Amino acid sequence: MTSPFGPPIDLTDLSFFQEANARPHRSAFLGRVSTKDNQNPATSIPRQVTLASERLEPGEEFVAYFWDVESGMLPPELRGLAPTAMYDALAVPTPRDGGFQDLVDRVEQLGVTHVLAERSDRVARHMLTSLTVEHELSKIGVEVVYANEPTGGTESGRLRARRYSQVDAEVYRATLMEMSMGGQMQHAINGWNHGYAPYPYVTVVDENAPKRESGRFGIARPKKKLAPHPDERRFDAARELCRLRRDEHLKGADIVAILEAEPDRYPIEDRWTWGRVESLIANPKLTGYQVYNRRATRTGRPGFSKFNPVSAWVWSPRPVHEAVVTVEEWKAAQEVTASLRAGSEEGGPLLRIRAAARRHGLTVTAVRSSGAHTLYRIGSRQIVLPTPLPDLVVRQVIEDMESGA
Structure with a gap:
């Protein structure tokens, strides 16, 4: 910042005189679009560039462009992992030198002095993430500038506006999560399936589900329920492996050996594995009820999801598809599994x-x-x-x- 209280005479001819903030600007663009389906990156990213460009110095151009097409709720280490082919297929006219994480890794190498974005939620909707990025970049002399912030005035006023904007982004994030969770819970209560169909089932469109007209995001995906797989042997195989755990107290490897010994009786794509057997035994959807929120996909180690406690699961109020086992049989199998893992099975x-x-x-x-x-x-x-x-x-x-x- 240049002082408004200058010297009484001209000192610019001094050999050591220099203007404050004399370092040449080298600005990089940072942008983000949540999804490629519900938003159009080919128009959103250039629009963000145009708005951010208003904070460039006269005659200055961006030295690099970093942008992602993914949720701003993702942690930094999971940003920018989509394949290059996906970005090429989007035909966005703005060049792309990488994503969010590439910017953080290369900012010193490129000699960037400023990172310009349309607003703070383009960095992240999670306030802690955007604050961390600002802090880490400031330590190496890089300033983060948001185009929607006021110019001039005091630093405290600018900071107040920025923090209010980041609070708004985080509140909006929390609101979205609450609304999304409520919708997903109702989805399960109505008997509609989330994710892939378990081994003995296939998904079929629920013709009785209410149909939404095409909206701004295109045609809504149809609601689907579980139905028995056309190969009836799959139902028998699932029932048998549950029985082997429940009645015979067999471990996963022993069940795999039994199933693989008779491939015609217990068909499977590729081959039976310990993970497939254990996940199928643990799947409560085999009881005929629809169950949601078994896993927390946004917590735990990167790339993994942890199991939520059973008390947090959402069950449909009644059976909504044909059952492989009863709820009582499923519960008994879980108790045997717990005892096997605890090493108490003699x-x-x-x-x-x-x-x-x-x-x-x-x-x-x-x-x-x-x-x-x-x-x-x-x-x-x-x-x-x-x-x-x-x-x-x-x-x-x-x-x-x-x-x-």
């Missing part, structure tokens, strides 16, 4: 039979069950075992396998 009677069968290269497979008895196939033999399974019967089965009977 090994049930069927575990002992399966362990003995593995020593002889045999697989134990449940063929059918009546509730009181279950027909198993052990290798080429079939045997009917009662439920519950007495220890005496277990010892007899193992002895028969050991003797080759």
